Amino acid sequence: MQYSILGRSGLRVSRLCLGTMTFGPGADWSRSEEESRTVFDAYTEAGGNFIDTANMYTGGESERIVGRLVAADRERFVISTKYTNALPGRADPNAAGMHRKSLTQSLDASLKRLGVDYIDLYMVHWWDFTTPVEEVHRALDDAISAGKILHVGLSDVPAWVVSRAQAFHELRGLCPISCMQLEYSLVQRSIEREHLPLAQAYDIGITAWSPLAGGILSGKYTRAAPSDGPKRVDSMQLQALDERNRGIAAALDQVADRLGVTSSQAALAWVMSRGVIPIVGATRPEQMRENLAACSVQLDAQTLAELDEISAFDKGHPYNMLDWDMPISLGYGGMFDQIDIPRFPGRRPA
Incomplete structure (x- = not known):
């Protein structure tokens, strides 16, 4: 495993982050604790130490499973979790959102489910456009002062929000933003407009969710023989599985074949070439090992230019x-x- 420094935080984190949205029962795409443990073991055996979860993943069960998995060596791991969404089935308007009340109760509940004294990286899950940036930032800074979290991040928020938060850090001494978590892949490059330049200007780490575009860049839709029958497509993928993105995936397959790697590995290596840490999930340990092998894939300048051209936006x-x-x-x-x-x-x- 190779490691990166997460922005200016000083945290040493794996170049691939383990996504745990599938940890826990309750959906056809999620897995039991026993199955999740085999994926976790494959990740940690390779030296992985960066784990991403959220308060509402599999109804809170993901955090409980993560807590049990890291309990034997908690200090080895950089644990990241998120708040803003309410747990399913709870009818309480103040159980959601990014205001101080939601943050306080969500943070305490996450600490309890994880079974830890502090969270390494605590992130806003998305922006609700109702809470002032300064209230969110002050509440996060207070949580650091209380020793409950070490670093803060913002997920799926506009670039102007991050810029404003950084201004509060510089002018008022509030905590810096250590990380942004955003969708990023060869088929979704829109963060290159504002977020990537912002991250470079302020030295903010970026983790990318859906770096394989929900499986579109894994080859499962472009390499399958017609006899394999139709592939299941998640609701988040329906809009993305269009002619443009099929073309990008097919071109990626050709590049991967030329390099002697899988399509997934080539796609993840491209993301890492941008200084971005992919969040990779898996339902089987062999799938995780395949993804981890992307760390050793080096894309030369010509290949990077080719991939940039086929995914131009x-x-x-x-x-x-x-x-x-x-x-x-x-x-x-x-x-x-x-x-x-x-x-x-x-x-x-x-």
Whole structure:
């Protein structure tokens, strides 16, 4: 296993994070504790130490299972969990959201389910657009002062929210944002508009959920023989399994075959090449081992450029202005090619 520093936190975390949304019974895609343990063992035997869960995964059972799995060597692991969503079946408006009351009760419940004294990385699960950024940030900072959490992160939130939170860190001394958790894959690259540049500017770690686009980039929809019959598609994948993304997956298969790796490994290696930590789940230990092997896949510049091209997306305004010759010429005094511009998001003219 190779490790990364999570933003400016100093935390040493695995280059792949173990996703535990499937840990616990209750759905056809989830697994029992015994089955989950075999996946966990495959991950930890390879040196993995970064575990992602949430208060509402499998009705809270995921946190309980994670707590039991790490109990024998808790300090080895970096545990990340999230709040904002209420547990299924609970009719209480204040049991959800990111306000202080929701955070306080959710955090205490997560600590109890995990059976730990503190949580390494505590994350807002999504933005409810009703709670002020400053209230959320102050409540998270107070939880650090109370010793209940060590670092904070924001998941599935607009880039302006993270930027505002970082301003509170710099101006008021509140805790920094250590991590953003966002959807990112070859078929979903929209965070390259705002979130990735923001992460680079403030040195914030990024973990990516659905790095295989719900299985689209694993080859199971593009490599299967017609006789295999129809494949089950989760509701989150229905919109994504379109002609564009099938084309990306098919092109990825060709790249993977040329490199002698699986499609999943090539897709995960591409995500890691961006300095992003993929969150990988599995229902079987051999599936986890296959994903872990992506850490040893090195993509050369030509292959990276090829994958970027097959998954190109519309960056939108104002970034697509950088494809126009006039702003390129006038904006850089006619000397664009002679100026070293780091992380330039547009194309260089021929």
